[in-house]
Every structure is written in structure tokens, then in C-alpha cells.
Amino acid sequence: MLYSDTRDSSRQVSFRTAVMEGMSHKTGGLYMPVTIPQLSKSLVYRNPVPSFRDIAFETAKLYIEDEIPEGDLMEIIVDAYPFAAPVAPIDRTTYVLELFHGPTCAFKDFGARFMARVMAFFNRDENDPLHILVATSGDTGSAVGSAFHGVPGIDVTILYPTGRISPLQEKQLSTFDENVRALAVSGSFDDCQKLVKTAFTDESLREKLRLSSANSINISRLLPQSFYYIHGALLVHQRSWHDNKIDQPSLIVTVPSGNFGNLTSGLLAKKMGAPIRGFIAATNSNHTIPDWLSSGQYEARPSVATLSNAMDVGAPSNYERIAAMYTVEEARRIMAGYWLDDDGTMEAIRSCYDRTGYIIDPHGAVGWKAWTDTRDGAMSRLLAGFSVPEGMPGLSGGRDIAPEWAADCSAKKCIGMILETAHPAKFGDTVKKAIGREPSIPERLEKVLALPDRSVKMDADYTAFREWLLETL
Template identity: 35%
Template sequence: MKYISIGTKQQSVSLSEGIFKGLSDDGSLFMPEDIPHLGNDFYASLSGFSLNEIAFSVLRPFVEEETDDTTLWQMVEETFSFPIPLVNIHDNINVLELFHGPTQAFKDVGARFLSRLMSRLHPVRDKKMVVLTATSGDTGGAVAHGFHKVPGIEVVVLYPKGKISPYQENQMTSLGYNIHAIAVEGTFDDCQRLVKQAFNDRELRKDVAVTSANSINLGRLLPQMVYYFYGVADIQRRLPGTEPVICVPSGNFGNITAAVMAYRMGLPVKRFIAATNVNDVVPRFLKTGDYDPRDTIVTYANAMDVGDPSNFPRLYYLFENNLEQLRRMFSADIITNKEILETIQSVFQQHNYLLDPHSATGYLGLTREIKNDEVGFFVSTAHPVKFVEIIEKVLPGEAERLKKEFGADTALQGGTEHMPVSYKSLKDKLIEL
């Protein structure tokens, strides 16, 4: 299996090269040269497989040239060590809960797998390895916990100051050791641009082996396919032969790209819905054909506050950069702050199910688009405890319960570094580590 850039140069690399480079030489993203079909026998038995069996089968074609089966199985067991239940909310609406990992966010899956893959494939021993990542909320905590105390690797996480929840911030800043969380005085897009500048700085990379744990990294993207297979398997245990509609809360569009990759591997899915907040570059593109990134707007679903989604080129590539192909299989819904609050309140009151702001967009996107004769699920990307400040606006009693249960009202712990939107400041930091 080779991995190619999707830019103009069509660079071809191995898995380890792609993981540690992050971006290709032309600044574009890597994708598998071929996406294998798992075969009819696999799909005929899908509903009978365990989560780990599915993970092993899905990931093996992508890693087998650099990782033996015993090592892969061990990585799978360490990554998928928590449940991923499919829960029926009502009628034909289901939710795949991805928040049962250590940082209560879907990104635990990608970060845990990536950290284990990197520790086994680490190609550089003569200079320090720095994992550099930007976060709009949940990536930072997942990466920090996934790489905490991993020997030989320093982690630098950039996040927009004042634009993530205190609980999210605490998950990054309280660890210490090899974890450096830095509040940038700007937006997530500013953080992301700084990261890309570092990757493209050849002078820096002579001295520092910089790689990423963002969703631009292949090692994050590949394991995210697994839970879509598992969700479809669970649907088919209940309703054999069903091809579900899948809705994904989307900001940087990595998670839904993984879902479409699973579909390209043969996973039976009827169609996809991307639920966005008012950072709506992709819904506008689907409507007009013009890709027009804009400044980030801060919303209650802060992990989706992305004005220029870095993974969208991958998604578009999967549809051969053809807008009509994309439209046939893919739609997108815009959810406002007001609708997020109303959905959290109404779903809890009517169905006794508590949504976080991001999952609320997934629920609303699915219920708006699904037809009576269809079955669907949306992915719940974070536990509501991470957003008690938002829950409190409409369900103060539930917010108080969450605070007490999880200690979510505790003060910020650990030191927080601050940085202007300055590449020189970031470069100096990376050299100093």
C-alpha cells in the first residue's frame, strides 16, 4: 500500500513516511493510492464480528507492509479498549456514542491508534520528535492523553484562547511532562495556519522532526473508519440488510471523510449528511459550486468552528473532485446556535437523552433529512460534560448533575502558556523544547 499526495506533484510514500511527514512536499494531504474492498465474505459476516475483529480486518490492508499481525492486534486492543454503543433514541433515529474513551471525545480513537503506531515506527533517533497539532476543542485533549509520557516524543498543542470550554482546556493543561498546551490569541484557523507553516519550514525540520496528530495525519484518519463499520454492523444485527443513512457533525471534515472511505471499502451506506454549524463553507459549496472560505464564527459547537476545513480536499478527492458525484451521495445541513439549544432541550425532555452541542447538530441534521422508510444514525462526538456551560443555558439541573458527577466545575489546573499569532514565537518554542 502506497500513499499519494492529492496535490499537483502526486508524491508517493510509505505509511511511515506519510505519518511522520504529515503533509506532502507540495503542501497537500496524503491519501491511500488504492482503497481496497474487503470482499463479499467479510460483509456477509459483518454483523457477527466484534469491534476488535472489525478493526483488525479494516486496518490490516493499510498497515500490513510495516506492521505484523501480532503488533496490529495489540494496537487494536489498546485503541478500542472502551465501548462504542449504538443507542436508539426514537423510531428510526439512532446514535453511535463515540465518547466513552479517556477524554470523552471521538478523537480518542484516532489519537490512541496514532500514538501507538508512531511509537513503533519512530524513524528518527538523532533529533527530537515533536508532535505539533492545532485543536478547536477535543483533538487537544485526545492527543495529549494519547501521547502522555510516550518516550522520545514532545507534544505541542495550539488552541484558540478563550474559545474552548474550561473542561477541554483542563484536559490539555493539567498533564505536564511531555505535553505543552499553548493558548493562541486568535482563532482555530490561525492555529492551523501556524502548524502548516511549521511543516513547510525546511530550516526548522533540519533540527526538529515535526509531525502532526491532527486529522490531516493518516494515522488519525484510518482508525476512524472502524466505528462506522461497527455502527453499520449493529444496525444490521437488528435489521438485516439495512443500508443506513449516516450523519456526522462536521468542522474540519476528517471524521466524515473516514466514513466515506469506509463506504469506498464496500461498507453498505445509503448516503451521508454533514451537519455543520454556521461555519458553512461546505454547505454553500454544495449549493453554489463555489468554495469560499470565510473567517471563523464562534458558536456553541466550538470543535466545529472551522472556516476553511483542511480535510475537505480529501473528501472531494474521494468523489473524484466532481461536484455532481458528491451531491448524489452527500448533503449538508447548517445548524444555528438557537437550534442547538432548542435541540438539546427538546430531545432531553421528549426522549430522556442528553446531547452535547455537536451531537445536537448531528441529531437535527439526521432528523431533517431522513425519510420515513430509512434507518439512520448520527455520531455523538463528545460527552455533554465537556460543555456544561452550554447545557446550563437550557437544562440547569442536568448541568449541575454533570458538574458534581465529573468534577467539571473545578478550577483550571496546571500552567497555561500563551502565544500571539506569530510563527516566530512558535518556531522559537519548538527549537527550545
């Protein structure tokens, strides 16, 4: 399997090179598989549904081929996933894919743990250390730090926007030691991401340091996230008839999105043959992608702070991958865009709890609201010619650009799978304000609260960042 540069398709590299480089240092582009492999029918139609690890192994083999022997790959899968992603039905046509059962209670654990073990495998014969640079808007950094902590031959530097993540998220980021360090950057996530991307294209720096990325810009973090889309979709289809008696339902996956790596993984899963009809790209007031779907024009912008901070991204890196896979016209046929402001997010946490008893985090709440609005009339109104006024939250677009599955939803033939990307305890204050009670906190999160802060303060200045890297690493 070869991987091409999104900015120069003639540049094609091996899986190992794509993983260890992180992104193309020649162009600043991202790596994508040249061809999308297909899942075997025996896997998709197996009854009962294969285990999460089996799906992970069979899917990973297609992308890695002979670059990692099958025995070593199975060891990587087993070690990476002592947990899975269960599906929780919360009403007759709605399922929540719970992605918070890993060590840092966020969906980033699925990609980070696989990536760490793959990188360690490829790095084992190297003499010089590999330096991972990662920008985070919330959960990525802690998942990457946890996944790489104590891994020999690899150092990790996490950049996060100070004051723009929840207190518990900051505790998870700022308390690492040994080979993992955290920089508290005065600025936004976009500032952090710009520092990382600039470092990757700094040839003189790369001559001194072996650099790679652990953001979703790294293909080895993106690909394993497709595992839970495939597994979740198969689980939902297996039980759907018993829940709602809908014959051949259209499964719509609602993805709370910031840097849009998670949604890109879902698009890959669909292309591979996962039984997914379409997607709702759900986000907060940083609605760059819904606006692109609506207008056809991509316009990056400065990010704004919201209650769903992991989605506070104004210039999502993975737009580049989505645009490499689809034209805007093709993307519109598959996905709908939706955005929600903070008031709507608080109301969504309340309404989900009141209607179903399920406690959802602010990111999943955006997904809940997007799905329930879509199935409860918003898509029908869109098809009838009524669109959301410009600048107002809701389902983006108009009748002429509605997705190909829109009529299915109007006919009540859709079922929904919402991605719950983080445990609600990571946003306990927000959840308590919404529903009047705090969510229970897992023991693995509670232990973090007693650890000391070891983060380093940093301005959003590349010269200062570069000097710090050279002095420290």
C-alpha cells in the first residue's frame, strides 16, 4: 500500500514513511492511501458481528500489508485495545457509540495507542530518538501522552491553548513527566497547530531533530479510528430491526467534529464498505466545514472558544484530506453540515438527559442535537425549501444541496449513531449546570487531579518555540 501527498499526488511513500514523517516535509501536505481497500464480505456479513479486535486486525492488514508481519500486528492490536467501543441504544432509532472507555476517557485513545505501538515497532532499530510534536484542542494531547509515556526512543511534546480547555483536561495534559512534556501556549488551538506545522517544514530544524506528528494529520492516528465506525455500524444494523422494525434502515452517523480527522476516518470506513448511508458533520460556532458544504467555498478563520472546546478549530487540517477524496458536490451527497452555539449545547445536554436519561458530554450533545433536529423535521423543512437563516445555528444548506439520504429521513427510514467522543466527567461543571447533577467520575480520571502541574508556559511565537525545542530536546 502506497500513500500519496495531498499537495503533490506524484509523491508516493510507504506506510512506514508516512507514519514516521507525520506529514510531508517537502510540501506540508498530508498522506492518504492511494487506493481505498475493500472489506471482505465475509467480515461485513459475519454473524455474530466480529469482535472489535478482529475488525481492527483485518482492517489494519489492508493498509499495512507486509510492512508489519501479521504476528507483530496482532500483538500491536491486542496491546492497544484492552477496551472496545460499546453501542448504547437511547431511543428506538438512536444509538450512542461510546468512545470513552480507554485510559484517558476520550476517542483519541483508539488512534493514539495504535499509533504509539506502530511507531515503536518502526523505530526499534533507530539510534536517534524520534520527537513527536502534537497540538491539541482538548483530548488529543492526553491520549498521545498516555500512549507514548515510557516508550523508549520516543519523546513527546504537547502544545495546548492555555485557558481554553476544561480544568480536568488541563490536568491530564500538564502532569506528564519523563519522555512527555506539555507546553501551555498563550493563544488558540490554531496557534498551536501553526507552530507544529511550521516546525515540520523547517528544514534546518529537521536536520537536527527527527520529527513526527501525533495529531490526526498522522495517517497512523487516522486509520485506526475507522475500526470503531465499522464495528459500531455492524452492531447497530444487527440489532436495529428488534428496536424499531424499520426494514433496511439508512444508518446516519453524527460526528462531533473539530479538526475533522474523526469524520475523515468515517468516510474511509464507508468507502471500505461499512454499512453507513451518510454523515452529519456536527460542530460548534467554529463552523468552517458546514459553511463549505453550504456555500462551496472553504474559508479558514480564527477559532473561537466554546463549551465544546475540542472542536474549537477554525482551520481544520483534515479538510485537505476530505477535499482530496471528494469534490464539494460529492461531499454534499454524503454528508450534511450542522452547527450549534453554546446556548444550544447546554439545552442539548438537558434535552438528551430529560428525554432518554443518558448523560452526554458537550461534544456528544452537539451530535445529539444535530441528529434529533435532522430526524424530527429539519431535513424535511430543508427539502421543502425552508433553510436556516444565514448566521443562525442549525442544519446548513438548502434544498438543492441536501444529501442523497435526505428523503430517507423524511420518510422515517433513518436510524442514527452518535459518536460520544469523551466521558461527560471531563466537563463536569458544564454538565452539572445543564442537568443539575455531576456525572460520576471514573477512577482513572480522579487520580489525575492529585498530580502536580509540570507544564511550561510558551508564547505563540515560532522563534521561541524553535529555541525551546533545540535547548530541551
